[in-house]
Amino acid sequence: MVHRLTAIFWPILRGLVFFMMLMGISQGLVALNANLSPAIPWFPIPALVIIFLATGWVCSRWPIRLIQPVVPLTRAYAFALLITYAVICMGIIETWLNNLTA
Numbered sequence: 207m208v209h210r211l212t213a214i215f216w217p218i219l220r221g222l223v224f225f226m227m228l229m230g231i232s233q234g235l236v237a238l239n240a241n242l243s244p245a246i247p248w249f250p251i252p253a254l255v256i257i258f259l260a261t262g263w264v265c266s267r268w269p270i271r272l273i274q275p276v277v278p279l280t281r282a283y284a285f286a287l288l289i290t291y292a293v294i295c296m297g298i299i300e301t302w303l304n305n306l307t308a
Contacts, residue, residue: 224264231256247302250295257291 232253239249261284264270 224260228257228260245302247298250298254292254295257288261288 232249235249235253239247
């Protein structure tokens with residue numbers, strides 16, 4: 207029973223730490239962007255690069271099943287999450303290009 211609980215607990219904890227680190231880095235990039243050049247939103251591009259690289263590193267280090275998923279929808283789910291983030295970033299850049307930022 208204890209082995210099952212630890213087999214569930216540690217991957218969830220690692221996933222949460224990974225998510226918190228990526229969010230912290232992304233928020234740091236937003237703050238850096240606001241301090242250096244508030245009129246030009248450049249933070250989505252390095253944030254996307256960091257997210258793709260970190261996800262690739264995790265995928266190569268642990269079996270999170272993005273390369274060969276157990277369920278065929280796993281890859282589609284991961285792709286949908288990444289493309290959603292990319293579309294949000296492109297929306298930010300588009301509002302900047304059309305002078306809609308405050």
